[in-house]
Amino acid sequence: MTSNPSSPSDSTPGRIPPERDGTPRRESGRPLVLTGARIFTADPGHLWAEALAVAEGRILAVGTVAEVERAAGADAERVEAHGALVMPGFCDVHIHxxxxxxxxxxxxxxxxxxxxxxxxxxxxxxxxxxxxxxxxxxxxxxxxxxxxxxxxxxxxxxxxxxxxxxxxxxxxxxxxxxxxxxxxxxxxxxxxxxxxxxxxxxxxxxxxxxxxxxxxxxxxxxxxxxxGIEDLEAYLRRALIEGLGAAHSFGITSMQEAATMEPTLRALQRMDHAGELTAWVVTSMPAQPFLEPGPVGPELFEAAAQYRSEHVRPDFAKYVLDGVPMTRTSAMLAPYRCCTDQHSPEDRGHLIWDAEELRASLADTVARGLGAKLHATGDAAVRLALDAVEHVRSLHGGAPRFQVAHAEYIAREDLPRFAALDVVADASPYIWYPSVIQSSIAQQVTAEVFEDSWPMRDLVNSGAVVAAGSDWPCALPSPDPWVGLQTMVTRRSPDGSLPGALNVSQALTMEEAVAAFTREPARAMGLGDVTGRLAPGLSADFILVDQDVFAVAPERIHHTRVLQTWFSGRPVYTAARDTAGPA
CATH class of the missing domain: 3.10.310.70 (Diaminopimelate Epimerase; Chain A, domain 1)
Known part of the structure; x- marks a missing residue:
């Protein structure tokens, strides 16, 4: 799905030259000033800037060159961005x-x-x-x-x-x-x-x-x-390091692991203590028996507290309320398309939780100080989730964070409830552009339901938080956010491999789509005061990219390549010379 365009020429604006080993060198203790950039901050009160300063892993100042240099002082290091677009590091609200x-x-x-x-x-x-x-x-x-x-x-x-x-x-x-x-x-x-x-x-x-x-x-x-795995800890550590490397290559610096069992929690914490965890990781622990074996629910929630560290936040429970529409296991309000000898004309999928059990479990989860990520792909499952959240809100007020993944099919009357109940729509643009998944879904649900899917515009207009997640490795072989960004704006297959558009009236603007990959998922994960924007005091998590996605034709967004990814004030990824172009 992702493309690999040829390397830009030496004259391409926006290149920050790497040192000989591929990573800019930093001198310990000195502030750093980045200039020569067009900076999108994702901070609603101050969206654009000329320069930023970093000190001790945090944003020191953002603004004009004069303002930033004054804040950093004469001894600061200087980095010239040569016209690159700088953005906050991406926040992936739903990744495995x-x-x-x-x-x-x-x-x-x-x-x-x-x-x-x-x-x-x-x-x-x-x-x-x-x-x-x-x-x-x-x-x-x-x-x-x-x-x-x-x-x-x-x-x-x-x-x-x-x-x-x-x-x-x-x-x-x-x-x-x-x-x-x-x-x-x-x-x-x-x-x-x-x-x-x-x-x-x-x-x-x-x-x-x-x-x-x-x-x-x-x-x-x-x-x-x-x-059959002999050394599970070593196996998971290598997998997580490989996953982090892939995430950084696409500009991702914070993420919500969407279903985290105890061995992965342990591996993440040990990596953090060893200085190997170069991202903010919020975890979601299954509340019920899951596809991976191991303790779940209260037993896992209680164990998770011991794995909290600077960058590991075990703050969410994960609930699976239904299945997926491809196998007719999503819980729908209307019957699926009729009909084969294996399906009833009244087939609506099924709910994994009943209403009373879900309310009781969510109330217990929230009492433990955890938020909840609720997988609900069918409109009946979404309604069950919203009803349960409404009940828990009546008991606990506005403190708990709730996310509904994947906000795919939502009954019209339930749309305003996301904003009213402060429920995040965990959106998956990687899944819902014309693709093999959508081709399969179109054979299962009715045309009316299919054509009304993924109502992102209506959710944004209602005041709901829309936060994007890749659901990697579902759907695509990489967590490439540029594919998702383009899809949110065009509602079409990014590379044109499949024709048509999906519910194009629900397209977002570029600024709204970028917010859904930066500021909004940070808020949704409970990291809004840590990352997701370029603002003084927040973690210095930012990226430099090879084209201005706010200026290029929407069909070119998915060709964007990350030149550098910075986490906590230091570079964790620099594109190779054959990708980033000659220095």
Whole structure:
């Protein structure tokens, strides 16, 4: 999905030359002044500036060159930006950093556009030279392909491609899996094994297992994979470092991990203590049994407190209220499209929580001082979430933070409730432009529901907070925010690979879209007084990019490349010379 345009010439404005080792050198203790830039602060009272000063990891001053130099003093270091656009570091309100990092560090890379034949060929090639018992784990399998895999013939093809090695492949929603016969055996799943609660071992018409796993059936596969990892801590540390590197290359300096189990919390804290965690990480601990094995709910919430550190904030619980529309597991107010022999004409998906249980659990969570991120893809699930928040607000007032992910389908009468209840719309523009996911969804929900999806303009106009998240590694193989920015503005496939637009009346302006990737997610995560804007006293988290996204044609936004990413006053990423152009 992402593109790699040719390197700009020497004369391209906005290049900040790296030193010979690729990273600008800093002299300890001296303020730094950045000039020669067009600076977008994302601070509503002072949106644009000429220069900024950094001292001790924080923004010292933002304003005119004279104002900033006066604040920094004559001894300050100087950095010339050569006309680059400077922006706050991006804040990703919904990312699976560990899962995305695992894919980069350890797993078979698949594209959501790969055909079944291409997937099998990649499995076959990846298997070469690997041990007979070594797991082949990979992703992402596109939803339109997952729709075709539930047959014993495809199971046999996966068995053959893997040479008998166990296989687990994740789909683009990360809710579902495709495994082979060896994996089913290691999972302990047989023909007569009952489906788990809120999950399905998909069978054909004759009751034979197909290797396709929906929702919580995937947990057994993830548990079997985890059992084969010898040193989990080292495995997770490398994955998280790989994930951070990818995030920094796209300008991301703070993030909300959308489903964080205890081993990942422990790894993050140890990285922070070792000086390896170069981002603000807010975590979301599952309130219920999750796709990954391990303690959840109150047991996890109580354990999480010990992992708090300077940059690790275990401040949210994660609730999954329904599934995904591709498998008709989103909870909808109206029936899905009719009809196959596997679906009732009254099929509306299903809710994982009932109203009373959700209210009680949320009240307990908030009493512990935690906010909540509620996965609710269907409009019925969104209504359940809003009803529960309204109840908890009546008990606890306005203190708790609530986010609804992914704000995909919202009944018209529920739209004003986001602002009224101070509920954040956790938006996923990476998912909702014309894509393989949307192609699959269009076969499930009615045209009326589909065409009214992702109502971002209405939410912004109502005063609701719209905060963008990549949901990486769902949908796309990278957390590239420039793809999401362009999609919010155009409502079209960024690279033009798929035609059409999706509910184009809901497009945002560029300034609104940038706010949804900076200031608003910082607020949503509880980091509004720490990052997300370039303002005195906040962390010096900022990026320099190779084009002015406020001036280029909207269709060019996704070509933007980050030249440097700064976190807490020091550079954590500098583009290589072949990307950033000659110094």
């Amino acid at each position: 950093l560990g899962l995305g990092g695992r894919q980069l560090a350890w797993e078979l890379p698949l594209l959501p556009t790969d055909t079944a034949g291409q997937i099998l060929a990649k499995v076959r090639e990846w298997s070469t030279g690997r041990g007979p018992d070594e797991w082949i784990v990979g992703g992402i399998v596109g939803s339109t392909i997952m729709d075709t895999l539930a047959s014993v013939e495809m199971l046999a093809a996966l068995d053959e491609a893997s040479g008998g090695r166990p296989v687990m492949l994740r789909d683009d929603s990360m809710h579902n899996r495709w495994v082979n016969s060896r994996a089913l055996t290691l999972m302990g799943v047989e023909t007569d094994t009952a489906d788990p609660r809120d999950g399905t071992y998909v069978r054909d018409r004759d009751g034979r297992l197909t290797g396709v796993l929906w929702e919580m059936a995937s947990q057994a596969a993830e548990a079997a994979v985890a059992a």
